[in-house]
Amino acid sequence: MTVTEAKAILLLYRPGTADAEDPQIAGALTLAKREPELARWLEDHCARQEALRAKFRKITVPAGLKEQIISEQAARIVTLSRHRRNTVFAALAALAAVVILLIVMSSSWLPRRQIEDNTLAIYRNQMAGVALRGYGMDLTTNDPAPIRAYLVQKQAPSDFVLSAALQKAAVTGCAVEGWQNVKVSMICFRTGRPLPPNQSSDLWLFVVDRASLKDAPENGQLRIAANKGLITAVWTQGDKVYLLGTEGDESTIRKFL
């Protein structure tokens, strides 16, 4: 190792540190003990390094920095946990709001529709449509007993009362219809008039629970109205509302009341 090489190596030497343990530096330091010129250079170099080191040593750490770092980190954790808690709370609140909205909608809007649709006029109109537009009979029979049994089985109104005229009319079958989530029993008859080849009935009786209509007629009250080419008669008896329909006029329907 030459003196020049030793100076290059010792340029990185910091007196008083573990740098002296570096093999290259240790070798250069050994050489400095033998070479007076290198020894003088090293002495100056160490003084310069120490002078510069002293400048860096004078950097003072502001008082309270450590406490500030720790306290701000603690505050950050609190803020984060509060933020997380708030996020969870906000999510739950949003969920609750949606549930409340759905409840409000189901308790106000939907029932209002039911109430609005739950009128005799609409019921009559809809049942007339069933009779006129065609229907499929669930049970085809001329025996009234199986009809009641079938309606019992289907949990549709079955304990209806027939007028004497209807009892005499020829029954042809029955079906269960739906209206406002309520089952409606449909009993089909023949008036005795000639029927087209594809038609088996021309007189229809619809029976529904009275509670399903908000404006059902009072007991003993009869309402006759024309609907879509049908003449209909509506009355209430007990807890049932009866709707009888046929083609013709009021005199036609009255024959069966």
Add this chain to the structure above:
Amino acid sequence: MAECLDFESLVTRYYEPLYKFAFSLARDESDACDLTQQTFCIWAAKGHQLRDPSKVKTWLFTTLHREFLGIRRKQTRFPHVELDQAEPELPVVSPAAISRHDTAHVLAALARLDEIYQAPVALFYLQDCSYNEIAEILQVPLGTVKSRLARGISRLQKLLGDETGGPRPEQTRL
């Protein structure tokens, strides 16, 4: 390991050297505090990813240095002096001349060095890190650190010697 990774213990152990490193780079107390705090903040968020607890110290210094470089690149308000890559002569400034400078002056001279020399020279004079640790912090090979230190120290002393004025001491060719 748990002791090493405990936040408060970690702050107690490293906040001073980190602050001094930050100050030697930023030369502003407020910026240095922010850098130190930000470093520990990053540690709190990401420190758990560090598998080897023996690397905590270099991780902290590396993080601080990266933060400093990131901020400086955004600000682009720190001028630096481009010097020749080759530095054949070692300017010799007397210890007395250096002593006439205050710390702010020395750090100002450090700031005038090219960016790649500033951090290694600061870490070198702060004497908190070995060469290997400086290499790890800056994530460059040991040989690169040594060459950057040699150039950085030479240029820093040259700058200080130039600013001292008066007759220059002898110059020694390496």
